[in-house]
Amino acid sequence: MTEMVIPSGGTPWLTLVLVIPLLGVAGILLAQESLSRQVALGVSTLCFLVSLPLWFLFDNGNGGMQFVEKHQWIESPSIHYALGVDGISMPLVLLTTLLTPLCILVSWTAIEQRRKEFMISLLVMETATIGVFAALDFVLFYVFWETMLIPMYLLIGVWGGPNRVYAAVKFFLYTLAGSILLLVAILVLYFEGGRTFDILTLTQAHYSPNLQSLVFWAFFAAFAVKVPMFPFHTWLPDAHVEAPTAGSVILASVLLKLGTYGFLRFSLPMLPDASVAFGPIIMALSVIAIIYGAYMALAQADLKKLIAYSSVSHMGFVTLGLFALNAQGIEGAMLQMINHGITTGALFMCVGIIYERTHSRQIVDNGGLAKAMPQFATFFVIFSLSSVGLPGMNSFVGEFLVLVGAFEWSKLTATLASLGIILAAAYILYMVQRIVYGPAASAMLPKLFDLNPREFGMLLPLVFFVFWIGLYPNPLLDVMHGSVNRVLASQSEIVTVDRGQQTDKPTRLVADGAVNSQPLTGKVQ
Amino acid sequence: MFDLLVILIPLFPLLAVLVNGLAGHRYSHELAGRIAFGSVGLSFLCTLGVFGSVLGNPEPREVVAYSWIFGGNLSIDLAFLIDPLTTIMLLVVTGVGFLIHVYSIGYMHGEEGFTRFFTYMNLFMVSMLLLVMGNNYVVLFIGWEGVGLCSYLLIGYYYDKISAGKAATKAFVVNRIGDAGFLVAIFLIFSHFGTLDYTSVMAKASTLSTGMATAITLCLLVGAFGKSAQLPLYTWLPDAMEGPTPVSALIHAATMVTAGVYMVVRNHALFDMAPVSLATVGIIGGVTALFAATIGLVQNDIKRVLAYSTVSQLGYMFLACGVGGYIAAIFHLVTHAFFKALLFLSAGSVIHALGGEQDIRKMGGLHDKIPTTYWVFLIGTLAIAGIPPLAGFWSKDEILAHAFVNGQYHLYLFAAVGAFLTSFYMFRLTYLTFYGSSRVDPHVAHHIHESPPVMTVPLMILAGLAVLGGFLGVPPEHGWFHGFLHDVATPVGAEHHEVSVGLTLGLMTVAIGIALGGWYLAHYMYSIRPATANEMAEKSPQVYTTLLNKYYVDEAYDKLFVEPCKKLGLLWDWFDRHILDRFVVGVGHGTDISAAAITWTEKHVLYAGLNVIGYGHHLAAWAWRKLQSGQVHHYAAVIIIGLAILIHLAVVWYAGGSSTGLPTR
DSSP states (O other): OOOOOOOOOOOOOHHHHHHHHHHHHHHHHHHOOGHHHHHHHHHHHHHHHHHHHHHOOOOOOOOOOOEEEEEEEEEOOOOOEEEEETTTHHHHHHHHHHHHHHHHHHHHTTTOSSHHHHHHHHHHHHHHHHHHHHHHHHHHHHHHHHHHHHHHHHHHHHHHHHTHHHHHHHHHHHHHHHHHHHHHHHHHHHHHHHHHHTTHHHSSSSHHHHHHHHHHHHHHHHHHTTTTTSSSTTTHHHHHSSSOOOHHHIIIIIHHHHHHHHHIIIIIIHHHHHHHHHHHHHHHHHHHHHHHHHHHHHHHHHHHHHHHHHHHHHHHHHHHHHHTTTTHHHHHHHHHHHHHHHHHHHHHHHHHHHHHHOOOOOOGGGGHHHHHHHHHHHHHHHHHHHHHTTTSHHHHHHHHHEEEEEEEHOHHHHHHHHHHHHHHHHEEEEHHHHHSSSSOOOOTTTOOOOOOOOHHHHHHHHHHHHHHHHHHOOHHHHHHHHHHHHHHOOOOOOHTTOGGTTTHHHHHHHTTTOOOSSSGGOOOO | HHHHHHHHHHHHHHHHHHHHHHGGSOOOHHHHHHHHHHHHHHHHHHHHHHHHHHOOOOOOEEEEEEEEEEETTTEEEEEESSSSHHHHHHHHHHEEEEEEHHHHHHHHHOOOTTHHHHHHHHHHHHHHHHHHHBBBBHHHHHHHHHHHHHHHHTTTSTTTTTHHHHHHHHHHHHHHHHHHHHHHHHHHHHHHSOOOOHHHHHTTTTGGHHHHHHHHHHHHHHHHHHHTTTTTTTTHHHHHHGHHHHHHIIIIIIGGGGGHHHHHTTTHHHHHTTTHHHHHHHHHHHHHHHHHHHHHHTTTTTHHHHHHHHHHHHEEEEEEEEOHHHHHHHHHHHHHHHHHHHHHHHHHHHHHHTTTTTTTGGOOTTTTTTTTHHHHHHHHHHHHOOOSSSSOOOOOHHHHHHHHTTTOHHHHHHHHHHHHHEEEEEEEEHHHHHHOHHHHHHHOOTTTOOOOOHHHHHHHHHHHHHHHHGGGGGGTTTTTHHHHHHHHSSOTTTOOOOOHHHHHHHHHHHHHHHHHHHHHHHIIIIOTTTHHHHHHHHHHHHHHHHHHHHGGGHHHHHHHHHHHHHHHHHHHHHIIIIIIHHHHOOOOOOOOOHHHHHHHIIIIIIOOOHHHHHHHHHHHHHHHHHHHHHTTTHHHHHHHHHHHHHHHHHHHHHHHOOOOOOOOO
16 A cells, blocks of 8 residues: 655644644633633634645645645554545535634523533534544544544533433434444454555455445444434434534534545445445435435424424435435535535524524524514525525535436436425425514514624625535535545446446546555456 | 627626625615616616627527536536527516516615515526526526525515415425426436537437437426416416515516426427427416416406416417427517516506505596506507407417417317407406496595606506517518527427418407407496396306315315325324334333343343343443433443344354355356
8 A cells, every 4th residue: 555645735734723623622721711712713713724725735636635644653553643635525624624613603602601611522523523534544533433422412411401411312322322333343344454444545455245245234323323314313303402503503514424424435435335235225215314304394393403304304415425326426415515514504503593582492483583683584594595405505506416416326216306305495495484474473572683793704604605605616526526536436346337427437547646556456356 | 799798698687686685785775776777777788789699690609607517427507598589588588677677666666675675686687587598407497496586585575474475485385396397307308418408408309219208398397387387386376476566577477487488498309309298288288278267257356367367378378389389489478578567567556556455346447547557557458368469469369370270179279268268357357447436445545646657657668569569470470570580499390381361360350259259248247237247156156256266276285285295294203203213212122121031031040150141231221221311221222232233243244254145246
């Protein structure tokens, strides 16, 4: 296995991005309680700025890992502190660094107790999440993966609603169950893939179909819970309802992506045979999630539950795109991961804004906001329409690509999934109709004041991304092409027979200067 | 220069949206209004320039703005196609759109949401322009959904009215049903042709199998029927009248609702390959034309009569497509835009004069109080009723003639009866509004005033177009209009029926007879013997109430679709909470019991050494229970037991290498 070190001016950008939030934690510990949120905001903003070079210095022509750092951590077994990002993980890292400062703004006044600890939890969360996306060593990955659970558990369990303990424990156990299986799978891969934890080496290695299927389902248990895929989603509504706003935003925007990221980073390229063989099951579950989640959303009276179920539906599009196993599907899925992070995160922020005023998340309590809060209503409608997948806004591009990809995989599947867009219009606009239109409840009126500058400022950047990705998604797609081609290259060996359009992928892989010490042809036995 | 003009057409209203939308609250309504109608005026001027260029060179030309989506082998540009069909649509959209914008300055004067209104109207213009200008299906789809959005926003313009919110949601959701069909059509086209550009698709259209062509076009039709309010997806349009009247004129009469017709004509090469789809278009169009007209007979809201009339007239356009009369369809689209915009705007002028009153039972005798409005409304009525030589006569007659000459006598019959009803209900509306004794509320009566020039001048221009517009297509089948559109809208491979002058004149005579017949009946019922209508309603109350209640279609849809859909949501919600969520818990209970059973077995059967393990299990379970509140401990039990089983399986698998069922390749 050759090293793939992409020169990045020698600056360890990824380590900086990882470490800055931890320095912030130290800073908060030293600072006065009253200054903790300012420190947290400053640090997370700095972290966002430091993460920007990942975007600007990124080489789109290279589908491999960039900004790679590798240092020995434990000699035997050989475990490294290895970091790197490619077109799949880099946008997700940026999504995380973008949303963390926004989450701190969201919690500015909402969190009154144990503010210090709250900010620390958010920053630890940021480091852990970025670590998951950037780790190139399985042990390191697993450490971050597990670390992430703790702050999230605390966010729900300490600062949550009345039923927070139940929700927190449910969240913890659900994801822990998956995590343990993930650990088993990692160990199996370690022994089978050449006694290494190096993710790239393990990706190049080839495994027998039987082993693949075993590992596939172990991965599935870990990732499907995180996505969450039907029927493993029942923790999500509880967690969202009980979590504080910032918790919901992080959960929806970043945490759910870990599942789909796992599928894309590990299941698809490492287990190509199993991905094809079990693809139909995942596709079926995705379609069920799309339609089921939408129906569930239609029936909810609690805003957070409604958006939680809409997440199940939207994430169904992501898994649908991934397992369509073609370029449109996967790129659409990746775009949809970002889109969901922006749009659903923003919607949760909006719910938080409503809740801070009326102290109710029930739709019936919050009618007629357009009259009392026109600015808020504008933002709320924009994000709602983005969630509906209106062309010109971000989600459309992702959903469209996913559906084109899925249609190539199976016409029926994609057609059924298209029904999801009708239902999306129904549940979102039904919600908007009840929240925005009509006269406001008189009891609530005195509490309904429009956005303050802080709230305006935290929603505005997300509006920018909604329209940028909607109107000009190519810069983001360009980042993804190379890495997606690589994922497909591992697939193309076994899918070329019936999918003619992908026959050129292996040659492209070579043209990219792909690093593979083993001939690809050895993959299928 | 040409490329720049083309790009400027949608760009001007877009800039107005941005300026008014972001900064509109900082300056006066007057300035916001000027920016709004000025931008549309500039678009219209650019359109005239493009039109001039197309007159000289009618070859289709493409203008690429930028590369929009590029993923896999899918590449979509934001690009425009300029050909005679697009040009005609552009002229209608920007021309009529400009007049309606000017009128709205007066109509919306003093409204609190004045700037918001114009921002939405301009956004609508942008979307509609993208819809008609796009060179591929995805740009069409942006416009398609965009106009739906603006329709949604503008129907819900009076947002503190609950009915407005409901109507807006209904319009969007019903449209979405159509849009889903349209999306599937796009996917089918892409998977079959590997491209989404019209030019490439049309060039390869003849390679389609009949089955594939039928599938694609039927899916397209679902979209068209949603957007253009045809059976069975028409129910949103009458409710859409909740929006301000200029909105009804622009969006729900002249432009957006005709998008379905435009789309069918744009894709006629595909439709020509699919006889089943063509037959469907014709039948749905014909039935809708007649069906909506019957509802229009008894409605009492001036705007709702016009709304059903729009549904009916759109039916005529689809009927024309169904019999291969694409040019006739577009011709009727154009004349309809003139006279229906005129009718809606003059109805708006009536409503304006009466301080918001829309019920024709509370009107009457207005012809001398608001004479300008009366005259232009009358011209609109004459035009839509098909009285020669006004515009509606020529275009409607051409559709009827097309159906007759093609031997589609059933469609001809639908259309002819529909035309009779149209003439009747439009004159009924005119008589009830402008003639007879005044039934106006006395409080309102002394406020009645003619609208200001900013409203009446656009009305007069539209009236002029409604009178003269028909001459674009005279003589029938051989007018300027037909020549201009010949290359882009002539059916592929259809034999041309040369129609004798005698037959043409004969059909015209019949059409005139039908129109005059409807007029006379209305004259008799609402002027000569005004009691007739009530007597008829009393004589057959079932028919009357059925029509008045619009055949109870809304109620049926509620019962059949909306309610079950909501109930299904609730059912699944119950399933989610009580079955799915509790399933895990149930498994937990099961493991608890089995753990207890095992413990018991171990204790009493295996005794000694092994029962230490049993206690261990028990102890662990007990510890968990103490640790957790509620029933969460069950999850833990499941996880631990399940994990034990899985690890066990993994060990067995490692040792024995047994098959896990994955098919070996």
